[in-house]
Amino acid sequence: MAVRGTPSWLGDQNAATALRLLLDHGPLSRNGVGERSGLSRPTATQMIARLEDKGLIEVVGEESIGRGPRAALYGVRNDLAYGVAINVDQEGVRSTVVDLAGTRHPVAHKAAAGMPAHRGAARDVARAVLDACEAADVDLTAIRHIRVGVPSSVDPRHDELSSVAALPGWSRKSIRRQLEGALGCEVEVDNDVNLAAIAERATGPYSPAGTFALLWVGYGIGLAVDVAGTVLRGASGGAGEIGNLPVPRGVPGADDGARDLEGFLGARALDRIGRETGWAEDGFARVLAGETLPERVCEVYAPRLAQSVIPVLGVVDPEVVVLGGPVGRAGGERLVELTTRHLREHTRWDPDVRLSAVAGDAVLDGARTALGTRLREALHARATGSLPAADHARVLAERLRDID
Known part of the structure; x- marks a missing residue:
């Protein structure tokens, strides 16, 4: 990670600025990045080059700028990392893949009545991830983050659920540590109504x-x-x-x-x-x-x-x-x-x-919104060099198969 105030650090910050512009506005040319950032064209060219070197963006098309050659359009690579949003409640388990582009992937649903008798936190979440990836045709190895909504408060101090009455086979203790240890990637567990409020803020x-x-x-x-x-x-x-x-x-x-x-x-x-x-x-x-x-x-x-x-x-x-x-x-x-x-x-x-302004599954939508923010944060960390490219790229696929 570059030392603050050095040219390398400044280059990383400029690259992060370009990344945010591409995430917020979609594909842009070098001129487009320069105009929206207020920086010079040579600086914008350096910003694009830095993101290309890090493997975070790619050419996705061209735009006409009048007579002469067409300008390349750059976009963020959407295949760098995915997340899975999950809602576990009395009715069953619903899950969907989340990506950097905000694509609305299909929702996988397992009704509680049709789930195996032998349940538990790791099994429920593993099956939800497998089902979501299959529905979206996304490779398991691309999953980096998981967000789970549950009908319980979650104590961040002790990593503990207040109640598992609606979660057959789940244990209250060390819930996040238990899931991350089993799945091998970052897992956040959150209260269902809190996630619904996140969706409400994003929609209303x-x-x-x-x-x-x-x-x-x-x-x-x-x-x-x-x-x-x-x-x-x-x-x-x-x-x-x-x-x-x-x-x-x-x-x-x-x-x-x-x-x-x-x-x-x-x-x-x-x-x-x-x-x-x-x-x-x-x-x-x-x-x-x-x-x-x-x-x-x-x-x-x-x-x-x-x-x-x-x-x-x-x-x-x-x-x-x-x-x-x-x-x-x-x-x-x-x-x-x-x-x-x-x-x-x-x-x-x-x-x-x-x-409520949210139609459909507000809890799942809130988990999706929170995950979208987390994916952006992780990509920003990659752009500034504060997170290695292999972060959380562990053995998720193997562990999920072992659990299932």
């Missing part, structure tokens, strides 16, 4: 300095708070675990036996409300199948949902409260309207309540 119309709280309602209830693009995780990774909060007294329905907000709002609660309103015995299963919540269910559910938002408003006071998760989507704009009305009539807060 939020101001760069704004704050929003994503209230996720599915099997249980979770929260993620995004402040100016940073998700608040807490010292132990437990920020947003509001499902453990006790049910407040005096709330409509508080006498139904639920001890905490998860029991008050989660899947069992929705089933109970469905029976009591005459809608369905299996309301949550209907939600997972894509059915919309009827008016009578929204009217019962909205006050409960509003109550769970009040602690967030009192502590964080976000500009926007976003309703997400299977139940949030099933409730739609009517659930948003009724929740907003209850907050306005019964509290001093008047937040902007919205439906």
Whole structure:
């Protein structure tokens, strides 16, 4: 790695600038790099040459610049490194390959009911990587980074999951070390709602300095708070675990036996409300199948949902409260309207309540977004010489076959 302030260091920094321009704007000529960077054409030529020498870019075409020879267009090599984004939850495992170009590769899906009886963290993740690579026709040896979303908080201090109730065969202890040791590449494990918030920030119309709280309602209830693009995780990774909060007294329905907000709002609660309103015995299963919540269910559910938002408003006071998760989507704009009305009539807060802007699997999309950033960071490190070309190029394929 070059010493800071030396010509070699300056050359690396210029090369990194050119790399960012190519990632952000797509293929550019030497003139294009010079114009966008504000540097001279000779310097831009040196920047391109340096990236070529490092094997990070290649000629991808030509552009006409009037009379005379056509100028070569340079683009970042998309085959340098790939990642795999994974979402593991009660329904099964979904995974997809992520690349530097942001290509939307196919999503591989294994339903929980069809998975082998003998499961575990390494086996689940290994199979997900294999399936994603097969679906995208990407060689296993190109995988450098893996990001896994799970329905649990993740304690970064002790590398520990708070719960594995929804993860058959998984152990709570040393989860990242366990996976990296088994797979032989970089693995990040993250809370599912935190990843959904990353997808929300990337998709929704939020101001760069704004704050929003994503209230996720599915099997249980979770929260993620995004402040100016940073998700608040807490010292132990437990920020947003509001499902453990006790049910407040005096709330409509508080006498139904639920001890905490998860029991008050989660899947069992929705089933109970469905029976009591005459809608369905299996309301949550209907939600997972894509059915919309009827008016009578929204009217019962909205006050409960509003109550769970009040602690967030009192502590964080976000500009926007976003309703997400299977139940949030099933409730739609009517659930948003009724929740907003209850907050306005019964509290001093008047937040902007919205439906999630993310369509489809928000957790997987968040893992994909986070991985895209990580791939860029790794490529930038290669450009500046702070990361060797063979980083993490270990024995992933062999280890995956051994695990499977």
